[in-house]
Amino acid sequence: MRWRRGRVTATGRTWGDALELTVEVPQDGAVRALAHPSVVGTPQVGDEVLLNTTAWAQRLGTGGYALVVAVPDRLPPDPEVAGHLVKARYTGLQVTVQGVDEQDTPHHRTIADADDVDGMPVVVADLHSALPAVLAGVHAESRELRVAYVMTDGGALPAAFSRTLDALAGTLAGVVTTGQAFGGDLEAVSVHTGLLAARHVLHADVTVVTQGPGNLGTGTPWGFSGVAAGDACNAVTVLGGLPVGALRISDADPRPRHRGVSHHSLTAFGRVALGGVTLVAPLGLSPELAGQVEEDLAGQPERNPVVWVDTQGLDDALAASPVTLSTMGRGLAEERAYFLAAAAAGRYAARSVRPA
Structure with a gap:
């Protein structure tokens, strides 16, 4: 991973659980970034954020964003829905969700x-x-x-x-x-x-x-x-x-x-x-x-x-x-x-x- 630390200077488009940002990064200048608020919280202008800039640096097409890994000074609340399915398993951003096929669901x-x-x-x-x-x-x-x-x-x-x-x-x-x-x-x-x-x-x-x-x-x-x-x-x-x-x-x-x-x-x-x-x-x-x-x-x-x-x-x-x-x-x-x-x-x- 290519790690960077930056500060949010502007917010952009939102859709679903996605928020576009502009983040000023000392080594790279203004960087186009994306946050998923349900995972990392909702960054605001002025927030310091930790970024994974690997895809952004490679100038990828579909996924060419820097991705927000954390908003360290304002962590999101704990999730309300309990589930037992772990996805993105054994990565630093693994999430727990409630599966339609697990025992504690009505389905x-x-x-x-x-x-x-x-x-x-x-x-x-x-x-x-x-x-x-x-x-x-x-x-x-x-x-x-x-x-x-x-x-x-x-x-x-x-x-x-x-x-x-x-x-x-x-x-x-x-x-x-x-x-x-x-x-x-x-x-x-x-x-x-x-x-x-x-x-x-x-x-x-x-x-x-x-x-x-x-x-x-x-x-x-x-x-x-x-x-x-x-x-x-x-x-x-x-x-x-x-x-x-x-x-x-x-x-x-x-x-x-x-x-x-x-x-x-x-x-x-x-x-x-x-x-x-x-x-x-x-x-x-x-x-x-x-x-x-x-x-x-x-x-x-x-x-x-x-x-x-x-x-x-x-x-x-x-x-x-x-x-x-x-x-x-x-x-x-x-x-x-x-x-x-x-x-x-x-x-x-x-x-x-x-x-x-």
Whole structure:
């Protein structure tokens, strides 16, 4: 960790349990910082704060903030809710939360007795940025469907880091944070109990699974955090759900490995999801890109059926999203194919919901 001590000179945007700050740091000058008040308290102008400036110094994209570790002169009160699930375990900022699957909650018996998700369609995507587009696709098909979000721990651990989730508040049936991720409406130990909670506690018709904001990739075939999308598909299969793959498609990404169908999708779905996953490709792409997508998907195993879904009305649905759509710094205009693919997966999932 790159430690710094500084003084808050201004407060900025707030969303959910997140507060932007400007902190004057002797070695670095004015630093853009972020605090999660439920963890460290609420810094005010003039407060001295301890910072982890590692990501800020690396000028990372999604996570390029200095993070407030403590406000030493004004510690937050002890939490009121007792829980037994420790997340961000054995780090200096581990938190204790009440899990939907632990014994002292009203939902324990529900989760303990549940063994499947009743055929619920679950859209699995590599990147967090796909979430609002998937939701747009579901609701373009039916506004009545309840959509839950299960956040895995491959990216950001605090759900509060996501401005997307803040903008979607009231639109989702709820957020379940799993593994080491925390801060959702419900907390779960694993993706499996997260899916069961989405179905049997939040009563979701469709669930979306992605990692939190921020994707770790190394330019190697297996070294990317989104490989866990394949593991999530396996969890859906084991629990009797319908795994639906939202493909990462692009004709704008400058990196060859992500053009057409990204190698992330081909690896996670084609090689990790051993129980099979329905891969949704969107109609309405340019002929050149559609041909590339068809070629990229030709090598998928038989367990992964490829379905081309109509996209009529999805461009309007994406444009109307309450979230400003952006992936890797590119918006809807530049990455239409990416967001259209996610919306098509949402539409397919909505059409796959079993009648009550």
